[in-house]
Amino acid sequence: MKSTCLTGDELELYHNDQLSQQEKHRVEQHLVDCALCSEALAGFAVVPITGGAIADLNSRIDALTQPSGFWATNKSWIIGSSGVIVAAAAIIIAMNWNNPNDPVITTPPVIAENHPPETMPEEELVVTEEEIDNAELIAEEELITYEKTLENQPATTDEKPLAEAPLEVQPEPAQPEATPIDTMTMHPTEVDEAAAIEVETSKTVKSNVNITYMVDLKVVDYSDFYTDDIKEVKQELSGTPANQENKHTEVNAGTISFGLETIYIPYEEYLERVMKKFNKNHFKAAIKEYRIIIDHFPDDINAHFYGGLCYYNIGKSKKAIQYFDKVLNNYINTFDQEAMWYKALALMQKGNDDEAREVMHTIVNNNGFYAERARKKLAELR
Numbered sequence: 001m002k003s004t005c006l007t008g009d010e011l012e013l014y015h016n017d018q019l020s021q022q023e024k025h026r027v028e029q030h031l032v033d034c035a036l037c038s039e040a041l042a043g044f045a046v047v048p049i050t051g052g053a054i055a056d057l058n059s060r061i062d063a064l065t066q067p068s069g070f071w072a073t074n075k076s077w078i079i080g081s082s083g084v085i086v087a088a089a090a091i092i093i094a095m096n097w098n099n100p101n102d103p104v105i106t107t108p109p110v111i112a113e114n115h116p117p118e119t120m121p122e123e124e125l126v127v128t129e130e131e132i133d134n135a136e137l138i139a140e141e142e143l144i145t146y147e148k149t150l151e152n153q154p155a156t157t158d159e160k161p162l163a164e165a166p167l168e169v170q171p172e173p174a175q176p177e178a179t180p181i182d183t184m185t186m187h188p189t190e191v192d193e194a195a196a197i198e199v200e201t202s203k204t205v206k207s208n209v210n211i212t213y214m215v216d217l218k219v220v221d222y223s224d225f226y227t228d229d230i231k232e233v234k235q236e237l238s239g240t241p242a243n244q245e246n247k248h249t250e251v252n253a254g255t256i257s258f259g260l261e262t263i264y265i266p267y268e269e270y271l272e273r274v275m276k277k278f279n280k281n282h283f284k285a286a287i288k289e290y291r292i293i294i295d296h297f298p299d300d301i302n303a304h305f306y307g308g309l310c311y312y313n314i315g316k317s318k319k320a321i322q323y324f325d326k327v328l329n330n331y332i333n334t335f336d337q338e339a340m341w342y343k344a345l346a347l348m349q350k351g352n353d354d355e356a357r358e359v360m361h362t363i364v365n366n367n368g369f370y371a372e373r374a375r376k377k378l379a380e381l382r
Helices: 008-015 021-033 036-044 051-064 075-096 129-134 146-151 188-202 267-279 283-296 301-313 317-328 336-350 353-366 373-380
Strands: 210-216 216-220 230-238 257-265
Touching: 008 021, 008 036, 008 267, 021 036, 036 267, 051 283, 075 210, 129 283, 146 216, 210 267, 216 267, 216 301, 230 267, 230 283, 257 267, 267 301, 283 301, 301 317, 317 336, 336 353
Parallel strands: none
Antiparallel strands: 210 216, 230 257
């Protein structure tokens, strides 16, 4: 039975675009229905074979096979398929061929380690200005007002970074050695007072950067860190009022127009303006401007701490927790004790009592300024 497959010459001519339109159409019709010839054509595309090479292959195949057999009737697609095989072999050899002059690159084995699974950070919660405007303040007795913040503020000392220390330090005059307190000979009341003084002194917070005060609340002194001012865009009115317009005009409506004015405010001046709003317990107005500070200085501790208190006061406990975490994860430790305490309160506000207990236990174990309050809260959470 005569094979209907394309000959090697036909495949070669088609591949080289040397057929007439009629012959080309016939070949394409055949390729649609014949997988063998399609593969053979793919072989020609990868490794083109000349007519001489085909003739040589034909003679070799004829010598090894029966004329009427399978090989004799399907030589064209066998030749094309062999081209695919040859091309694949060439690619494999090329990919694995190493030049003797090339350096030997070894890949270290991958060793599985028993690391705990990484916890994905909680997605940043976005609170719009509209949500801030529409939020209601929490119950008055739970508000962390300016007055409560000031009352609950631990005594804090700071220290200059080593780079700012004076080159020559005058030795301090020798102080007489302190006499240890003999509690065995003291009245019980005197013992309690002495212990209270010792505890109060140990709970003083020592900031690792300089601090200053605004409206009597401590803030980190960024004067040596920030050099850029805060950009603020204001909307202003411009134009001629109606009562000053030309009286002969037909419509005496004035030419009032709106424009935008960009101003630049030093960080300290801007922060003091916001702190005054916090001082008046204007939490919604304050938080909007704390956010502007964070837009300019994303790691600012002052804006995150006092902004966290504002979010707590308008019932946005989740956002407050994120702000307090920003404070706790910063290398500056100025607000660490306060941030941990207020984070625990925000967790309770959110209804996450279990995690609040964990934070409270940490506060107790640290025996810091809020340790006694944390003990009382733990008793309430039982």
